[in-house]
Amino acid sequence: MLFGTYSTDGFFDELFEPDGRPRTGAEPLVRKIESLSAGELLRRQQDAERTLLQLGITFNVYGDGGGIERIFPFDVIPRIVSATEWDRLEAGLKQRVLALNMFIDDVYHEQRIVGDGVVPKEILMSSGAYRPQCHGLKPPRGVWCHINGADLVRDRDGQFYVLEDNLRCPSGVSYVLENRYVMKKTFPEVFEASSVRPVVDYPSRLLDMLQSLAPVTVTQPKVVVLTPGIYNSAYFEHSFLAQQMGVELVEGRDLLVSGGLVRVRTTQGLERVDVIYRRVDDDFIDPDVFRSDSMLGVPGLMDVYRNGRVALANAPGTGIADDKVIYAFVPEIIRYYLGEDAIVPNVPTYVCADPADQAYVLAHLEALVVKTAGGSGGYGMLVGPAASAKERAAFAERIREKPRDYIAQPALALSRVPSIVDGGFEGRHVDLRPYVLFGEDIYVLPGGLTRVALRKGSLVVNSSQGGGSKDTWVLAHKSAAESKLHQAA
Amino acid sequence: MLSRVADSIYWMSRQIERAENVARFVGVNLHMRLDLPPGVTEQWMPLVITTGDDAAFSERYGAATRENVIQFLTFDTDNPNSILSCLRAARENARGVREIISSEMWEQLNKFYLMVRDTAGSARARELPEAFFADVRMASHLFVGVSDATMSHGEGWNFARLGRMIERADKTTRILDMKYFILLPSLSDVGTPFDDLQWSAVLRAASALEMYRKRYGRLTWEHVIDFLLLDHDFPRAVHHCVIHAQQSLHAITGTPFGTFRSIADRRMGQLRSDLDFAMVEDVIGTGLHEYLDSIQVRLNGIAEGVFETFFAMRPAPVLSAA
Structure with a gap:
């Protein structure tokens, strides 16, 4: 099927140069796709979708009749x-996670960064993600954020920006692994020609990292994944990761604290748990310390944690570093702790709590994207250029009422990737969420979740808002590919 | 294994077996009505009575017509024991243990559920019900086969088999009991083609007709009872089910045969030894219906014992700090 009439429409396209030639590294893929008949390509797309359906790779949508299962739409053009x-992204992500971890540690100890006037105290204290209960915690090796993601976007000029940080156990990595599995079946020939870096070892690396957090006296640490349960939107992922790591998936009601340890109820009695990869929010992990009405957590868990007899990944309290207002300070945070400039820049951000910024935002709503400081998943945001005058006026009112809750960014012309739409190719906007593990060292998975806004012209890629996904191919350096060939021979 | 996980696997397995057996009840009645002698009308109420949900049925449906009974037993999501409800519950249970069962098992159960759900209210459900119920039975067999072939035969698998065998034993007693409800024994019918027809329907409901013929040849009611209750080798016979349920139970606990450590071990062992040494004359002496009733009560007792021993989520005793 030919890309003949495909146009980049003035956007940065991830596969094609503005003049229509494939970008370096994309030639084998483009050649392969063009060699297939339209029917064959569509058949492969359908096969891929059927595989995902049969694997039961689904997510639940909140506020939609109590957990309706959906298939995450998938497009075979990677x-x-x-x-x-x-290389540049990897260096930038490592730098960012390192600095943010130092920031979190500082926030819950001396708060030097406040004393030195880099981050205003009231911004910190007013954050919905700030947890005074975490003061003085000493997680193993001083690492708070073990599993991280960042949402990256490219603007029209091709420059990568960090759009958001995710330091509260971001979801989506299971799709990265399953998408790759499906793509290897779909385009096996192209993988060989393109030297795509593998992502398959993520679960082993995750397990290694988690085991490294166990109290030093434990020789064979027991790791569990803690899920809120089957009605959680990311339940599939919790289950998938537990399965891939070969560890148990537990719910709060499976765990209890006794004798100063966390234990799990089994058919043979109680067993000690050493490391908990928890996919339950801070507020719900321990009703004795956080929300007392939580049914998802384990009473007494935080005491055991404080005593260093169980490890939590991520540590509680890390959400402070992905508050969207704190985000605006991240370049300063990096400079403050590391003495370096951010390698991957932020999107310019207006903090509505700042009077000058607020005035600018209110005057330019039609050109800006406004986000709630504590929001995620594409909920509670205003896309100025797409909103009606009435919606903008309503949002302006909310900003004036609670300026601390809002930030604004220019609406970016997100880069696009060709996608199969109605039997032809059309450009669709994408972002990129890479995954970063921080244990004994920092590891960036060479790949990530490319989310794609499947609605024409849409910039919102969230799965809850009509987004889909694509496989992300990070290419190896030529020399590395050659050395791989030598090894094989 | 986590108590919750064991509980889910056990119930997933029971619910699938239950769905299969409901399909057996209905399928056989559909088949039998075609062979009824002139002047005898179809009987659908015995099916509902057999499942034990007759009160709920009468309240909501009234007349026990074919359509009403099939709807109630198959697609009614307000009936927790309908095929669709069982499969939905089994799937929810499976979803909670997806990382424990094999992905092939999940896929098969998912397809099974979708097949039944998509048939509900469709033309197919009205036009070809027999073929549909045959599909349900086969989908359940497939699930069991896939489980045996893809899941390690360890603790989880044993919980699945334990649940399946307890459920199947219970349902076989109910299939046998159907005959009791269909027609009160009438001396004039004994040995007539009509009687043969009913006993062969009972055997067919348990997929037992062919194996019965190999074992006994002619249909006699004593042999049918002997075969479905006391046969050692036929996989739907109550005795066989209890033997395998006991094997799984002991594989889980490690308790040696002939001894017990829990109430589940003890009740299972008692039923097992009674069945080991029972003769069909004992059953007839007690009265078939009464005997079947007592087996059902004892199976319930075993299920309660399993719950107490492995799944009960009461506060655990405090252990000393390690």
Whole structure:
């Protein structure tokens, strides 16, 4: 099926140069797709969708009749990231996570960064994600955020920006692994020609990292994944990761604290738990310390944690570092702790709590995207250019009422990737969520979740808002590919 | 294994077996009505009585017509024991243990559920009900086969088999009991083609007709009872089910045979030894219906014992700190 009439429409396209030539590294893929008949390509797309359906790779939508299952839409045309571009992203992500971890540790100890006037105290204290209960906690090796993601976007000029940070156990990595599994079945030939870096070892690396957090006296640590249960939107992922790591998936009601340890109820009695990869929010993990009405957590868990007899990943309290207002300070945070400039820049951000910024935001709503400081999943945001005058006026009112809750960013012209729409190719906007593990060292998975806004012209890629996903191909350096060939021979 | 996980696997397995057996009840009645002698009308109420949900049925449906009974037993989501409700519950249970069962098992159960759900209210449900119920039975067999072939035969698998065998034993007693409800024994019918027809329907409901013929040849009611209750080798016979349920129970606990450590071990062992040494004359002496009733009560007792021993979520005793 030919890309003949495909147009990049003036956007940055991840597969094609503005003149229509494939980008470096995309040639084998483009050649392969063009060699297939339209029917064959559509058949492969359908096969891929059927595989995902049969694997039961679904997510639940909140506020939609109590957990309706949906298939996460998938498009077989992958997104390609060149080796050089990736090097830069990887360095930028490591730098960012390192600095944010230092920030979290500082926030819950001396708060030097406040004393030195870099982050205003009232911004910190008014954050919905700030947890005074975490003061003085000493997680193993001083690492708070073990599993991280960042949402990256490219603007029209091709420059990558960090759009948001995710330091509260971001979801989506299971789709990265399953998408790759499906794509290897769909385009096996192209993988061989393109030297795509593998992502398959993520679960092993995750398990290694989690085991490294166990109290030092434990020789064979027992790791569990803690899920809110089957009605959680990311339940599939919790279950998938537990299965891939070969560890138990538990709910709060399976755990209890006794004798100063966390234990799990089994058919043979109680067993000690050493590391909990928890996918339950801070507020719900321990009703004795956080929300007392939580049914999802384990009473007494935080005491055991404080005594260093169980490890939590991520540590409680990390949400402070992905508050969207704190986000605006991240370049300063990096400079403050590391003495470096951010390698991957922020999107310019207006903090509505700042009077000058607020005035600018209110005057330019039609060109801005406004987000809630504590929101996620694409909920509670205003996309100025797409909103009606009435919606903008209503949002302006909310900003004036609670300025601390809002930030604004220019509406970016997100980069696009060709996608199969009605039997042809059309460009659709994408973002990229890479995954970063922080244990004994920092590891960036060479790949990530490319989310795609499947509605024409839409910039919102969230799965809850009509988004889908694509496989992300990070290419190896030529020399690395060659050395792989030598090894094989 | 987590108590919650064991509980889910056990119930997933029971619910699938239950769905299969409901399909057996209905399928056989559909088949039998075609062979009824002139002047005898179809009987659908015995099916509802057999499942034990007759009160709920009468209240909501009234007349026990074919359509009403099939709807109630198959697609009615307000009836917790309908095929669709059982499969929905089994699937929810499976979803909670997806990382424990094999992905092939999940896929098969998912397809099974979708097949039944998509048939509800469709033309197919009205036009070809027999073929549909055959599909349900086969989908359940497939699930069991896939489980045996893809899941390690460890603790989880044993909980699945334990649940399946307890459920199947219970349902076989109910299939046998159907005959009791269909027609009160009438001396004039004994040995007539009509009587043969009913006993062969009972055997067919348990997929037992062919294996019965190999074992006994002619249909006699004593042999049918002997075969479905006391046969050692036929996989739907109550005795066989209890033997395998006991094997799984002991594989889980590690308790040696002939001894017990829990109420589940003890009740299971008692039923097992009674069945080991029972003769069909004992059953007839007690009265078939009464005997079947007592087996059902004892199976319930075993199920309660399993719950107490493995799943009960009461506060655990405080252990000393390690």
